[in-house]
Amino acid sequence: MMRAPILLQSRERLWPVVRERLDAIELGLELVLDGLDCSHGQHGFVDGLARDGAGAPVLVLLAVEGDPLLLPRVMSAAEFLARNEQALVHAVPEGNYCRGAVARILVIGTEAANAELAALQRLGLRERGLPGLELCRLEPFRLAGTERFAVSWIDVAGPAVGVTGAPIQEPAAPSAKSLASPMPAAATDDPSDGRVAGDVRQAKSDGAADDGRFEELLDHGRSELWQLVEVLCDRLDPAVRIEREGLRRRITWQGRPLGQVVCRDGGLRATAASGQEHTLLSKSDVRVFGDQLVRRYAELAGLRSHCSVAAPTNGVAAARGSSAGAPPVPSSFDGNGSTPRVQVRNAAVSRSQPPARDTLRSAMVEAMLSPEEFAALAESQNAAMPEEPPG
Amino acid sequence: MPHREAAVVAFASGKGGTGKSFLTTSLAIALHRRGRRVVVVDCDFGLANAHLLFGVKPVYTMRNVLDGGVTTEQSLTATPHGPMLLAGGSGIASLCELDAGHMALVARSMQWLARSFDVVLIDSPAGLAPQALLMALAATHVVVVTNPEIAALTDAYALIKCLSRQPGCPELHLAVNRVLEPGLGLLTYERLAAVSKQFSGCSLHYVGEIAEDPAVTHRRLGQEPLLVSHPTCRTSLAIQRMLATMQQQMAGLEPIVCTGGGIDQRMTAQLARW
Numbered sequence: 154m155m156r157a158p159i160l161l162q163s164r165e166r167l168w169p170v171v172r173e174r175l176d177a178i179e180l181g182l183e184l185v186l187d188g189l190d191c192s193h194g195q196h197g198f199v200d201g202l203a204r205d206g207a208g209a210p211v212l213v214l215l216a217v218e219g220d221p222l223l224l225p226r227v228m229s230a231a232e233f234l235a236r237n238e239q240a241l242v243h244a245v246p247e248g249n250y251c252r253g254a255v256a257r258i259l260v261i262g263t264e265a266a267n268a269e270l271a272a273l274q275r276l277g278l279r280e281r282g283l284p285g286l287e288l289c290r291l292e293p294f295r296l297a298g299t300e301r302f303a304v305s306w307i308d309v310a311g312p313a314v315g316v317t318g319a320p321i322q323e324p325a326a327p328s329a330k331s332l333a334s335p336m337p338a339a340a341t342d343d344p345s346d347g348r349v350a351g352d353v354r355q356a357k358s359d360g361a362a363d364d365g366r367f368e369e370l371l372d373h374g375r376s377e378l379w380q381l382v383e384v385l386c387d388r389l390d391p392a393v394r395i396e397r398e399g400l401r402r403r404i405t406w407q408g409r410p411l412g413q414v415v416c417r418d419g420g421l422r423a424t425a426a427s428g429q430e431h432t433l434l435s436k437s438d439v440r441v442f443g444d445q446l447v448r449r450y451a452e453l454a455g456l457r458s459h460c461s462v463a464a465p466t467n468g469v470a471a472a473r474g475s476s477a478g479a480p481p482v483p484s485s486f487d488g489n490g491s492t493p494r495v496q497v498r499n500a501a502v503s504r505s506q507p508p509a510r511d512t513l514r515s516a517m518v519e520a521m522l523s524p525e526e527f528a529a530l531a532e533s534q535n536a537a538m539p540e541e542p543p544g
Numbered sequence: 545m546p547h548r549e550a551a552v553v554a555f556a557s558g559k560g561g562t563g564k565s566f567l568t569t570s571l572a573i574a575l576h577r578r579g580r581r582v583v584v585v586d587c588d589f590g591l592a593n594a595h596l597l598f599g600v601k602p603v604y605t606m607r608n609v610l611d612g613g614v615t616t617e618q619s620l621t622a623t624p625h626g627p628m629l630l631a632g633g634s635g636i637a638s639l640c641e642l643d644a645g646h647m648a649l650v651a652r653s654m655q656w657l658a659r660s661f662d663v664v665l666i667d668s669p670a671g672l673a674p675q676a677l678l679m680a681l682a683a684t685h686v687v688v689v690t691n692p693e694i695a696a697l698t699d700a701y702a703l704i705k706c707l708s709r710q711p712g713c714p715e716l717h718l719a720v721n722r723v724l725e726p727g728l729g730l731l732t733y734e735r736l737a738a739v740s741k742q743f744s745g746c747s748l749h750y751v752g753e754i755a756e757d758p759a760v761t762h763r764r765l766g767q768e769p770l771l772v773s774h775p776t777c778r779t780s781l782a783i784q785r786m787l788a789t790m791q792q793q794m795a796g797l798e799p800i801v802c803t804g805g806g807i808d809q810r811m812t813a814q815l816a817r818w
């Protein structure tokens with residue numbers, strides 16, 4: 154039996170799916186309004202006006218197969234931005250845009266629209282003046298019976314990436330995040346079996362268009378804090394990687410997430426694998442976040458089981474022998490916490506965390522002597538030195 | 545893969561100045577004389593002084609390792625009396641405040657050391673800071689060094705109580721230093737062991753006492769260690785006896801065969817609880 158692809162090629166079917174999933178395509182991207190007409194007529198149609206994590210306007214256009222108007226639409230959008238970029242802050246107050254944030258155009262297509270995307274890519278490469286044009290392609294696939302889609306970014310500033318026929322880049326392994334965030338049922342486009350679809354992000358290549366924006370958007374102080382995080386990751390293990398992905402930096406160890414840092418409105422928002430969030434404002438915030446990264450790293454290295462051997466006084470043998478790897482617990486930062494599946498995962502994570510009191514720091518508190526213990530030691534002192542006056 | 549790893553003994557104390565560095569360096573020299581490849585790791589990051597007791601001027605310290613400037617091997621200083629030393633970064637305030645990332649690096653250094661030497665002696669940081677607990681919990685044996693005074697005793701007990709409650713806690717041993725009259729060490733041990741048993745349910749092993757010796761206190765910088773200059777004096781003999789007792793209690797201080805993870809994994813496991 155043939156299954157209909159989840160992303161049907163008509164704009165009417167594709168847009169409802171995409172508008173719900175902008176945040177999965179680029180972290181922090183949210184739709185402000187549908188259907189912007191920027192030049193009075195069919196050439197001026199933009200599918201949606203969005204706001205990115207940095208507070209900048211983003212004109213979102215869909216690329217569908219055989220759309221002869223795509224190119225003129227993109228050109229119109231670019232001209233519109235050139236004229237009105239800063240005016241949008243006032244003209245669209247519901248966008249809550251940041252003054253000075255650089256607007257851009259994001260074109261989203263599927264594999265069926267490869268020819269259109271390729272044409273746009275050539276245009277982007279030729280027309281260096283085209284402000285902030287970005288292209289990405291969604292590729293649907295099935296995983297464990299559910300529909301997913303991979304997002305691959307098409308380089309408009311360098312050589313072609315995966316726009317001609319078969320993908321050039323291997324789809325990245327599904328991240329814990331994408332597996333843990335099934336697509337909302339309303340957005341599924343596969344009514345035949347009612348299964349939900351999620352997405353898999355393909356990390357942008359280092360040279361991709363907006364990857365440098367993360368660093369650019371940080372002021373001096375934040376930039377220093379981010380460098381501290383980088384140093385910390387560097388120290389931890391050579392296998393710890395920082396994956397660059399738009400305004401997000403995912404910190405992974407052997408492909409497993411340890412945490413992530415997102416640049417939002419010029420600030421740094423860090424999320425540990427446990428889901429705990431920190432706004433990084435000072436070195437001590439970085440230190441707290443760093444401690445959680447290390448803790449997660451230690452857990453993933455399969456070492457928590459070692460610690461869970463309760464051996465008050467003679468734990469050497471028991472503890473030394475156990476190095477069996479605890480199964481890695483998928484984490485679910487920025488997953489949609491409202492679905493039961495995600496909650497189960499979160500519960501699993503919190504179970505694998507030491508209880509709040511079970512840390513080396515909490516152990517220090519427990520070391521406080523009780524009056525009875527103190528008395529017993531002092532008594533022994535007096536017994537050991539009977540000549541000393543009792544005190 | 546089973547592999548061989550050094551016995552790792554951490555010398556710890558609840559409070560500073562009980563004689564950890566003196567004991568660590570003296571026992572290291574004694575062990576070297578028994579033909580063992582020994583390394584002393586000065587982890588008393590705030591008040592590192594093992595290099596002074598060995599009479600060496602290290603080019604590199606733990607700080608250089610943590611900065612990534614040198615490898616663990618390059619950071620070692622040979623001492624004139626045999627043992628190798630990984631010096632602590634003395635007087636470097638930032639090192640007092642090590643974070644978990646630093647400790648992950650220390651763990652990798654420790655792994656290299658444990659695989660390259662027969663015995664690793666750790667001069668632990670004093671007190672109950674997380675890094676002190678971490679070093680002690682990663683060792684194969686812990687020697688708590690105390691003095692007979694009540695202040696040292698209560699701090700030693702706090703450390704013992706705290707360590708004994710941690711998962712994966714190694715065997716705990718007690719050395720009593722600076723005793724004013726013979727036998728006071730044993731008495732101190734008996735009381736501390738009784739309180740530890742009664743209130744914390746843990747056992748302590750007694751490794752011996754060292755008398756208060758003005759020759760130790762009044763040694764000048766650059767003078768040879770007592771064990772070298774006066775190998776048969778009362779204190780040197782007590783050190784030798786202590787080493788013999790430790791060897792009895794600690795499986796000869798022979799390297800152990802690790803079937804699972806070694807010291808780096810033990811440290812990393814504890815790091816998960818940072």
Ligand SMILES: Nc1ncnc2c1ncn2[C@@H]1O[C@H](COP(=O)(O)OP(=O)(O)O)[C@@H](O)[C@H]1O
Nearest residue numbers: 560561562563564565566722755756757760761
């Ligand atoms: N048995 C002893 N007799 C006399 N003085 C001692 C003895 N052991 C240590 N000391 C002195 O006590 C002080 C602290 O010793 P040290 O080994 O540096 O302690 P720690 O490393 O625990 O801080 C030093 O001045 C040392 O010379």
Ligand SMILES: [Mg+2]
Nearest residue numbers: 564565588593
């Ligand atoms: Mg010392």
